[in-house]
Structures are given as C-alpha cells and as structure tokens.
Amino acid sequence: MGTQREKITIQQIADHADVSISTVSRVLSGNAKVGAKKHEAVLEAVKALNYRPNVFARGLASGQSMTVGVITQHISSPFYDAITQGILEGFENSPYSPIIVDGQWKPEVEERMLRTLQDRQVDGMIIVGGGLSYDLLKEVNEETPIVIVARELTEFKDRCIYIDNFQAAYEATQYLIRMGHREIAHVSGKADHADSKLRLDGYKQALSDAGIPVRDELVVQGNFLPQSGLLAVETLLTRGQSFSAIFCANDQMAMGVRLALYRRGIRVPADISLIGFDDQPSSAFMTPPLTTVKPSATELGKSAAYYISNILKNVDQPLPEQSYELVIRESVAHLR
Amino acid sequence: MGTQREKITIQQIADHADVSISTVSRVLSGNAKVGAKKHEAVLEAVKALNYRPNVFARGLASGQSMTVGVITQHISSPFYDAITQGILEGFENSPYSPIIVDGQWKPEVEERMLRTLQDRQVDGMIIVGGGLSYDLLKEVNEETPIVIVARELTEFKDRCIYIDNFQAAYEATQYLIRMGHREIAHVSGKADHADSKLRLDGYKQALSDAGIPVRDELVVQGNFLPQSGLLAVETLLTRGQSFSAIFCANDQMAMGVRLALYRRGIRVPADISLIGFDDQPSSAFMTPPLTTVKPSATELGKSAAYYISNILKNVDQPLPEQSYELVIRESVAHLR
DNA sequence: AGTATTTCTGAAAACGCTTTCATAAATTTG
DNA sequence: CAAATTTATGAAAGCGTTTTCAGAAATACT
Numbered sequence: 001m002g003t004q005r006e007k008i009t010i011q012q013i014a015d016h017a018d019v020s021i022s023t024v025s026r027v028l029s030g031n032a033k034v035g036a037k038k039h040e041a042v043l044e045a046v047k048a049l050n051y052r053p054n055v056f057a058r059g060l061a062s063g064q065s066m067t068v069g070v071i072t073q074h075i076s077s078p079f080y081d082a083i084t085q086g087i088l089e090g091f092e093n094s095p096y097s098p099i100i101v102d103g104q105w106k107p108e109v110e111e112r113m114l115r116t117l118q119d120r121q122v123d124g125m126i127i128v129g130g131g132l133s134y135d136l137l138k139e140v141n142e143e144t145p146i147v148i149v150a151r152e153l154t155e156f157k158d159r160c161i162y163i164d165n166f167q168a169a170y171e172a173t174q175y176l177i178r179m180g181h182r183e184i185a186h187v188s189g190k191a192d193h194a195d196s197k198l199r200l201d202g203y204k205q206a207l208s209d210a211g212i213p214v215r216d217e218l219v220v221q222g223n224f225l226p227q228s229g230l231l232a233v234e235t236l237l238t239r240g241q242s243f244s245a246i247f248c249a250n251d252q253m254a255m256g257v258r259l260a261l262y263r264r265g266i267r268v269p270a271d272i273s274l275i276g277f278d279d280q281p282s283s284a285f286m287t288p289p290l291t292t293v294k295p296s297a298t299e300l301g302k303s304a305a306y307y308i309s310n311i312l313k314n315v316d317q318p319l320p321e322q323s324y325e326l327v328i329r330e331s332v333a334h335l336r
Numbered sequence: 337m338g339t340q341r342e343k344i345t346i347q348q349i350a351d352h353a354d355v356s357i358s359t360v361s362r363v364l365s366g367n368a369k370v371g372a373k374k375h376e377a378v379l380e381a382v383k384a385l386n387y388r389p390n391v392f393a394r395g396l397a398s399g400q401s402m403t404v405g406v407i408t409q410h411i412s413s414p415f416y417d418a419i420t421q422g423i424l425e426g427f428e429n430s431p432y433s434p435i436i437v438d439g440q441w442k443p444e445v446e447e448r449m450l451r452t453l454q455d456r457q458v459d460g461m462i463i464v465g466g467g468l469s470y471d472l473l474k475e476v477n478e479e480t481p482i483v484i485v486a487r488e489l490t491e492f493k494d495r496c497i498y499i500d501n502f503q504a505a506y507e508a509t510q511y512l513i514r515m516g517h518r519e520i521a522h523v524s525g526k527a528d529h530a531d532s533k534l535r536l537d538g539y540k541q542a543l544s545d546a547g548i549p550v551r552d553e554l555v556v557q558g559n560f561l562p563q564s565g566l567l568a569v570e571t572l573l574t575r576g577q578s579f580s581a582i583f584c585a586n587d588q589m590a591m592g593v594r595l596a597l598y599r600r601g602i603r604v605p606a607d608i609s610l611i612g613f614d615d616q617p618s619s620a621f622m623t624p625p626l627t628t629v630k631p632s633a634t635e636l637g638k639s640a641a642y643y644i645s646n647i648l649k650n651v652d653q654p655l656p657e658q659s660y661e662l663v664i665r666e667s668v669a670h671l672r
Numbered sequence: 673a674g675t676a677t678t679t680c681t682g683a684a685a686a687c688g689c690t691t692t693c694a695t696a697a698a699t700t701t702g
Numbered sequence: 703c704a705a706a707t708t709t710a711t712g713a714a715a716g717c718g719t720t721t722t723c724a725g726a727a728a729t730a731c732t
Contacts (some may be wrong), residue, residue, distance in 0.1 A: 009688055020712045022514045025690060032691095035710060052455050056395035057688030060717050065392070067435075074421055076615075081417050085410055088438050097456065099403075099435045102424050119388050122432065255621035262623040281414075282618040285562045285591035285596040345718055356682045361720060368721095371680065393718030396687045 005064035006053045016045035039279045045176060048102075053237065059121065068124040068308055069117030070098045070333045077224065078280035079250065079297050083128050083149055086301020094309050096123065107131045124308045127151075128301075147308045150298055152194060161304050163295045163322045165195050171326055172275050172293050173247055177210045181245040181273060182333030184212075185220040187232040187257060193224070199249045199277065217241050227255025236263070244273060244335055251276035251283045253294055258286060258331075268314025269333035279327055289329035296324065340600045344387045352381040364389065379425055387651055395457065400538035404460040405453030406434045409441045413560065414616035415633050419442060419485055421463050422637020427615055430645050432459065443467045450476060460644045461486075464637075483533070485636055486630075488530060497640050499631045499658045501531050505538025508611050508629050513546045516671030517581040520548075521567040522555040523593060529560070535585045537611065553577050553641065558589045565592025580671055581609035587616045587628055594667075596623060605669035615663055626667035632660065 010028070014021040019038050026032045027042045034042075037102070059065045062101070068091070072084045084100065091098045099120060103110035110130050117125055124145045130174075134155045137146055148160045176184050186203045189196030204214045220235045222228035229248060233256075236243070248254040253274035261268055268274050268288060276283060279294035303320040309318045346364070355374050362368045362645040363378045381387070383556075395401045404427070408420045420436065427434045435456060439446035446655040453461055460481045463473075470491045472481055477495070484496045502523060511613050512520050522539045525532030540550045556571045558564035567582060569592075572579070584590040590612035597604055604610050612619060615630035646653045 006686095011688080021689080022691080022712060022714095023710085029690075033710070038711085054396070056392045056401070057717090058690080059392035060390070060396050060719085061688075061690040063690095063717080074424070078414075088410070088436065092438075095453065097435060097437070099433060100424065102428075103432070116433065120391055144715090150549055214676050220627070225617075252618075255618060259621045259623060280618075281614075282562075282588075282591060285566075285595045287595060287623050289595065343674095343718095348717080357719085358682055358721080359680085360682090365720075368681095369679070374681085389720050393687090394720080396717090397719040397721080398687090399687080399720095 001204065008049045009054070010051075013042065013045040013049055013051050016049060017041040022170075023295075053105045055155075063121075065121045065123055066095055067097050067099050067120065067121065067122050068126060068305075068312070069114075069122035070100045071103045071113050071117070071127045071130060072100060073103045073110075073129045076244060077252070078282070079278045080150075082297030083301040083304075086298035086303075087126060087128075087305050088301070089148075089298065090302040090305020091309075095303070096309060096312070098126075098305070103127075103130050105130070106180070107133075107275045108247075111136065118137070118144065124312050126254060126304045126308055128304075137257075145308060147304050147311070147312045149202060150195075150297075150305045158319055161300060161307060161320060161322060163300070165198035166202040166205070168293045168295070168324045168326075169199035169249075170203075170206045171246075172277065173203045173206035174210070174272065175291075175326060175328075176245045176247060176275060176332065177206065177212070179245075179273065179332055182212055182241040183241075184218065185236055185241070185243045185246045187222045187229055187248045187253050188219060188252075190223045193308045196224075196249055203247055210218070215241070218243055222249065224250050224252060226252045226259075227258035229253030229255075230259075233257050233260035233264075245332065246272060247262070247275050248274070248276050251278045251290060252282045254290055254292070255286065271332050272331040273277060273335075275332055284329065288331050291329045292327055294325045294327045295322070299323075341584055341672070344385045345390070346387075349378065349381040349385055349387050352378040352385060366660060369510060380451065399457075401457045401459055401519070402431055403433050403435050403456070403458050404462060404641075404648070405450075405458035406436045407439045407446060407449050407453070407461065407463045407466060408436060409439045409446075409465045413588070413632045414618070415614045415631075416464060416486075418616075418633035419637040419640075420509070422634035422639075423462060423464075424637070425634065425643020426638040428647075430641070432645060432648070434462075439463075439466050441466070443469075445607065447472065454480065456610070460648050462640045462644055464640075479488040481644060481647045483640050483647070485640045486531075486633075487533075494655055497636060497643060497656060498658045499636070501534035502541070504629045504631065504660045504662075505535035505583070505585075506542045507538075508613065509539045509542035510546070510612060511546070511627075511662060511664075512581045512583060512609065513542065515581075515609065515638060515668055518548055519577075519579040519581070520554065521572055521579045521582045522560045522644040523582060523584045523589050525589075526559045527557060530558075532585055537603075539583055554579060555597065558585065562585050562588045562592035562595075565589030565594075566596045567591050567592075569596035569600075579608070581611070584610070584612050587619045587626060590619070590626055590628070590667075591622065594626075607669050609668040611668055615660050620665065622667070623663075624667050627665045627667045628663055630660070630661045630663045635659075 010024040011222055012019045014024045023034050024042050026034050027039050034072045101113040103113050110132055126147050129151050150162050151164050153160050186263045188200045195299040207214050220232045222232050276290050276292035283292055346360040350360045359370050360378050362370050363375050437449040439449055446468055461485050464485045486498050488498050489496050522580050524536045543550050553575050556568045558568050612626050612628035615628045619626040619628055627663045
C-alpha cells in the first residue's frame with residue numbers, strides 16, 4: 001500500500017495514456033506541442049500512477065543535472081553561514097537543487113571541491129568567498145556558469161555579488177567621528193583577505209576626509225576570529241596609545257574586544273565605544289548590544305541563487321544590487 | 337590546452353588500453369578481477385586521458401547515486417548549523433556527496449524535502465531533528481536507509497544519534513546546586529520540542545534528588561530564541577519570585593537573559609548565576625563567558641555521516657556514543 | 673594427456689529518458 | 703480539389719555505465 005514508488009517509467013504512463021513514450025516525454029518537458037486530448041491523458045496518467053522521473057536517465061539523455069554546486073568556506077563564521085542559509089532559501093522553489101561542498105578557505109581544497117562539482121555535472125556554481133584564481137574560474141566558467149558571492153573580482157564584475165566594503169567601513173568610521181570620536185582604533189581582518197583591506201581603506205579614508213591623521217599605531221591586525229579581538233586590545237593597550245573608540249572588521253572580533261575590555265574593567269561604551277561589522281545574530285544580545293554594519297548576508301545568498309538560476313535559464317537580468325545598513329545599538333557613546 | 341574535459345568515455349580508454357569496455361568498467365569499479373597487465377593498462381589510460389566518469393550513466397546503470405540527502409532545520413540556530421557543518425566534514429573524504437535541503441522545522445516542508453531527496457535517488461538520508469512521524473520515516477527507511485541526528489525516536493533507536501538531554505540537564509542543575517544555589521529558575525525551550533521536555537525533566541529531577549522542591553513559578557516557557565530569554569526574565573521578575581540562578585535550555589536564550597539582566601543592572605554572576613546549553617561559539621565571549629553544556633554538535637554531525645556511510649557499505653558497527661561536557665566558565669558564582 | 677574447474681574477458685542487453693528522423697494527419701494555398 | 707506546407711506523433715537511435723551471459727583461456731585434477 002501507500003506510495004508504491006517502484007518502477008513507474010514513462011513507458012508505463014505511455015501505455016496508460018495510450019500514446020508513445022516520445023509524446024510523454026514531450027508533455028513532461030514541454031519541448032514540443034502535443035495534441036490537447038493526448039496532453040491531458042498523459043497528465044492524468046502521471047497523476048494516477050504517481051510518476052516520478054528518474055533524474056539519472058534525464059541527466060544522461062539531456063546532459064543537464066538540474067543541480068547547482070555551492071562552494072562555501074566554513075570555519076565557523078556566522079557571516080558565511082548566513083550566506084549559505086540564504087542560498088538554500090533561494091533555491092527553495094527552484095527546479096535546481098543545490099549541492100554544497102566546503103572549501104575551508106584553502107585554495108587547494110577549494111579547487112578539489114570545484115572538480116568534484118564538475119564531476120557531478122552541476123549546471124552552475126556559486127562560490128562563496130574563497131581565493132580561487134581568476135584563470136581557473138575563467139576556465140571553468142567557460143562550460144559551467146559561475147557566480148561569486150562576497151568577493152569582488154574586477155575581471156569578473158558581472159558575476160560577483162558583494163557589498164561595498166570600502167563604503168560601509170567608511171560610513172561606520174564616519175559615524176564614530178560624528179559621535180565626537182577622533183582617536184579611533186581599528187582591528188582589521190585576515191591579512192590576505194580582500195575584505196580586510198577594503199574595510200581598512202574605508203576606515204583610513206573616512207579619517208583623512210575628516211582631517212584626522214591616520215595613525216598606524218592605532219590599527220592592529222586581526223584574523224576575523226574572536227580570539228584575535230582579545231589580543232588586539234592587549235596590543236593596543238601595550239602600545240600605550242590613547243583612543244576612545246574601536247572599529248572592528250567583524251563582529252566576532254568585536255566580541256573578543258568586548259571581553260578583553262570587560263576583563264580590564266573598561267566600560268563599553270562609557271569608556272570605550274565599539275563598532276562591528278556583519279551584524280551576526282548574537283550581536284544584538286551582547287552587553288551592550290553592538291552597533292554594527294549589517295550587510296544582510298542572507299540576502300546576498302538569496303540573490304546569488306536567483307542570479308544563477310536566471311543565468312541558467314538564459315534570462316537577461318541586471319546584477320542585483322546589494323545593500324547594507326548601519327544598525328545603531330548601544331555600544332557607541334556620544335563624546336562631548 | 338589545459339584540461340580538455342570533453343567526452344572521455346570508457347570507450348576511449350578501452351581503445352587506448354586495447355581492452356573491452358567491460359574490462360574497463362571492471363577495473364574502475366573493482367567488481368571483478370581482471371588480469372594484471374590489462375588492469376595496469378587501463379589505469380594508465382585513465383591517467384593519460386584524464387578520465388572522469390559520468391555520474392548519470394553510472395547512476396542509471398547501477399541504481400546508486402553515491403549521494404546522501406541531508407535534511408536540516410535552519411531558522412538560525414548555531415547548534416543546528418554546527419551539526420550541518422559536522423555532517424559536511426564527515427563526508428569530506430567519502431565517496432558519497434551530501435545534498436542538503438532545509439526542513440525549516442515545519443513537518444510539511446520537511447516531508448516535501450524528503451520527497452525531493454527520494455526523487456534525486458539519494459542512497460541514504462540524514463535527518464537533523466525535525467518532526468517527521470515514525471510511520472513516514474519507517475516507510476522511507478524501507479528503501480532508503482535513514483539516520484536521525486539530535487532527535488530520539490524510541491521506535492528507531494539504532495538509527496538515532498543524540499546526546500542524553502535529560503542527563504546533561506540533570507548535571508547542569510546539579511552543578512548549580514553544588515555551587516550553593518537552591519532557588520534555581522529554568523527557562524525551557526520550545527514547547528513541542530522533545531529536547532525541551534527532556535531538559536526540563538532533568539532539571540526537575542536534579543532538584544528533587546537534592547531535596548529541593550520543584551516550584552513551577554520558577555520555570556518559564558521559552559522558545560529557544562534569544563528574545564524569549566529576555567522575556568523570561570521579565571516574567572520571572574514580575575512573578576516576584578526570588579532566585580539566585582537561572583538554567584537556560586540553550587545558549588541563545590541565555591544571551592537574552594543576560595541582556596535583560598544587564599538592562600536591569602543585575603550583575604552576573606554576582607547577583608544571579610547563569611548557565612546555558614549548547615556552547616555555541618559566541619558563548620565563550622559573552623560578558624562574562626558563559627558556563628554551559630557542550631554537546632559537541634560538530635561531532636554529532638560527523639558521527640552521523642560516518643554512521644550512514646557504513647550502513648550503506650553494509651558494514652556492521654555500534655551506534656556511536658555521543659558525549660557532552662559541562663564547560664565551566666565565569667557565569668556561575670559560588671554561593672556561600 | 674584428457675577432462676573438469678575455475679578465471680578472464682568481450683558482446684550485448686539493460687537502465688529510463690531525450691531527441692532526431694520520418695511519416696501520417698491536418699491545414700493552407702493556388 | 704490537388705499540391706504544398708505545417709503539425710502532431712511514433713520508431714528508433716543514442717547518452718555512458720554496469721552487468722549478465724557465454725565463450726576462451728588458464729589451471730587443476732585423474
């Protein structure tokens with residue numbers, strides 16, 4: 001009883017509807033017109049027999065897999081997790097199914113995974129961040145369309161979905177300045193990460209534009225992990241520099257910073273103001289709730305899913321614009 | 337130039353190695369012995385031509401897809417995210433590729449996704465949490481082996497990988513008692529969630545066993561989201577009950593609780609001690625760092641991946657034992 | 673050596689669907 | 703109304719593997 005999902009093939013439904021299998025295939029794929037009565041008969045048979053097409057036969061015959069490969073970079077980052085989540089959402093009602101692999105932020109792994117996806121004959125790929133070379137991407141893109149999320153590749157502009165890190169960092173810093181801060185420290189992200197540089201540049205530019213000299217002693221190199229935020233505070237304090245605010249290149253590091261400050265008995269924001277980047281879920285519940293830049297990671301992922309779907313369907317479309325927002329909470333004080 | 341990954345089929349390598357395609361297939365799949373020289377010749381041809389098997393042809397002919405379907409339940413929970421991550425890791429060097437879909441904690445969606453996976457002919461499935469009925473699971477399991485993570489189904493014992501929520505909650509509560517607390521509040525999880533009940537029961541049992549009467553006014557219903565932790569504190573305070581510690585059914589709610597306390601100027605742990613469950617990544621960086629139960633979500637996922645792999649390979653194995661650990665940080669004070 | 677076994681190996685038949693090609697039917701055109 | 707087109711439909715040829723079935727070759731046994 002129940003769903004006897006054994007071997008219902010188009011042959012069976014062809015028999016049931018008294019047509020040829022070619023006809024069945026045609027109504028199923030919609031690749032050609034078929035007469036009204038037959039059309040209906042087929043549909044009915046499909047329903048009656050609860051037909052489920054065999055993906056392999058389809059794939060083999062058509063060369064299409066109806067899957068898109070997704071390369072993520074995990075290593076516990078809420079921001080990237082959220083992107084993945086958004087991609088999943090974006091494929092919810094799509095004919096394509098995502099197949100996810102992890103690049104671990106290691107180019108070798110990433111390349112291996114990319115090959116795996118090729119072997120699986122994905123119709124398209126979404127690559128989240130990562131460090132694959134333009135040449136490789138280009139080569140692969142020849143046969144399998146690629147969309148890149150959260151990474152900006154000048155040679156690949158029309159395939160990159162990202163937010164303007166420079167501008168966002170600029171605005172975050174500007175906000176601090178508007179709140180009366182002039183001695184602003186920055187904890188930057190991983191050195192070899194493009195976003196890090198962009199955010200750092202935005203920070204510097206905002207300072208310059210406000211006529212505040214950029215002091216290198218006030219920027220310390222982090223790696224996006226909370227622990228590095230903690231260390232950064234120690235470094236800053238050791239350097240003996242005075243500052244009234246810290247702009248962190250992501251929320252995770254801001255958490256580390258906040259803990260270091262707590263340990264030292266330094267109050268936030270009374271003594272030091274703090275601003276982050278990413279708006280990861282927990283940031284709203286920090287003590288105090290963190291003011292941060294919210295890039296809408298989920299949106300990024302969703303857009304990527306839609307974007308590649310359309311590319312695969314050959315529909316023209318503009319590159320989706322990605323926005324961000326400065327969400328103001330309670331970690332920044334107005335200096336008078 | 338480069339990887340001319342056009343159409344290298346076993347036919348080509350058969351020609352190149354001067355054998356029949358049957359022989360090629362045999363050395364590739366290892367399903368039968370073939371003579372030493374031919375064996376080597378084939379391998380060499382494979383390397384020389386950079387052969388990549390066609391998954392569809394394979395799948396069609398063999399009926400195996402070499403993929404396992406994973407149903408996750410997202411809705412922004414670090415705990416479940418970590419499990420997914422673990423599953424991904426577990427399949428890293430496996431011949432199986434995971435294909436992930438999201439059930440959104442909604443049984444209807446979950447069932448639809450399950451059907452999608454069936455359509456994709458997955459060889460096995462991993463279901464993370466969720467609320468699918470035993471009957472449905474059993475039906476599907478007849479043809480596609482299923483492993484269930486983070487959910488305990490008595491009828492399906494040998495396929496469920498989970499930690500002992502009751503015991504873990506018991507120990508967390510016991511720890512609080514040992515630290516001198518006697519008025520311990522509990523913020524429970526989502527009402528219809530099995531884990532919630534187990535954790536609540538563990539809490540109650542620990543109290544009883546210590547000779548402390550269970551007071552219903554000290555337990556308030558949450559839903560695993562941070563916001564509900566915040567509300568819970570308000571509720572507790574409104575009820576006018578006195579208490580010195582709060583045990584939350586997960587870390588997210590503990591964050592909400594902590595924020596509510598902060599708003600009220602109540603110190604942690606000086607005034608109120610706090611303990612959570614899950615050890616999500618950010619918990620180590622709360623102010624103060626949160627004492628919590630760490631179930632090793634990643635392990636759970638990894639185990640599930642290994643477990644189903646072995647089931648598919650027909651190798652006998654014991655059900656992997658899942659452990660947890662009370663990680664003691666700074667959110668609980670010793671009451672004297 | 674002659675026969676009975678056991679191993680290898682190739683030919684060919686699936687696997688379930690898409691798609692080309694040809695034909696029959698329906699429509700248009702002169 | 704016959705001829706020229708256009709459409710709808712079925713037969714059959716793939717798509718790239720695996721696997722069954724039989725021989726052929728090698729090995730073992732009397």
